[in-house]
Amino acid sequence: MILRHITIDSGDPYALATFWSEVTGWPVSSVDEPGDTEVLVESPSPVPGLLFIAVPEAKTLKNRVHIDWQPTDRTRDEEVARLLALGATIHEDHRQPNGRGWVTLLDPEHNEFCIERSPQELDG
CATH class of the missing domain: 3.10.180.10 (2,3-Dihydroxybiphenyl 1,2-Dioxygenase, domain 1)
Structure with a gap:
């Protein structure tokens, strides 16, 4: 399957x-x-x-499932900035002062998705 x-x-x-x-x-x-x-x-x-x-019908509640994305050619914060420029909005910001964490964004129809740290940020 x-x-x-x-x-x-x-x-x-x-x-x-x-x-x-x-x-x-x-x-x-x-x-x-x-x-x-x-x-x-x-x-x-x-x-x-x-x-x-x-x-x-329009979306009215939190998604029961959402997608987590990991950028491969830019940092998490660079990817968040790129997606905001495309029309996404920040829903919840879970970034921590030590660089860990993720950002939950909303697409134009308010579906939640997350941006995690890139592989380079996880290794560094």
Whole structure:
């Protein structure tokens, strides 16, 4: 068995997929377009893709599941700054004075996700 997609409910699947495409650097599927009720952000194998599905109701509660991301070519704080510039917002800041910790962000539809320290920061 393989994990094929991580599916996220959305009010505007194409707009949210476009945000996540910018976050990850992965492309939105070439068959998807604005107004589609299902939009896929295609990931490199074997990583599961991100599938955004239209739902009529807005998000009202905390996510039951969220994704933790680890930057590979920049620090945690540089990645947080990049994502804020793309439209994410800080939900909870768990950074500590000693450099440890993570940041919980919200995407444009208020889904939580975390940015952890990079491998270089963990080794250093």
